[in-house]
Amino acid sequence: GDSVTQMEGPVTLSEEAFLTINCTYTATGYPSLFWYVQYPGEGLQLLLKATKADDKGSNKGFEATYRKETTSFHLEKGSVQVSDSAVYFCALSDRPGSGNTGKLIFGQGTTLQVKP
């Protein structure tokens, strides 16, 4: 079945450091890909998305590019802030049809801690 694998955390960085969180996926067909962020005590919020190969999603300085050749969707940010400390989830959504149902499948989450 479809699956998403994220790098294990926690990831600890100093403020203004470069961030990469790796995400790879296994899916039949052509899924949409998402990054969600969860701040302490809150629900998940959409950070960015990409719906087809070579698309780049971006938001709040974060970027991720849909790489079909490497089945990856790595999250990057050039300069992290303390306020970016949160749990980040990579997810895919199959398109309905051919046995798929359009549901979200999540990776296990990566905790990011940014120190001043």
Add this chain to the structure above:
Amino acid sequence: NAGVTQTPKFQVLKTGQSMTLQCAQDMNHNSMYWYRQDPGMGLRLIYYSASEGTTDKGEVPNGYNVSRLNKREFSLRLESAAPSQTSVYFCASTFDFTGNQPQHFGDGTRLSIL
């Protein structure tokens, strides 16, 4: 503010008790979902409702039932709670079932079963 509202936010139950988690969205979304979040396991889908009047099992449906009361509301029921159901439960909704639209999440219900 528009969004997904879950009640209650916290609950402690004894083994064998029953309860219903409530979820309502005011974004005129067609599809709604219930997930559970456990440490190191991401979110796992319990049940979903692609549209009003339909419900289907997700990855981990055992021990749960759902009701899509109307377009806005989607409830999750634990008939006989077990300690293994201690978790954080999230409700989510999305406009359609194409897989292209992001899901919007509530703030969660933190459920402990003793």
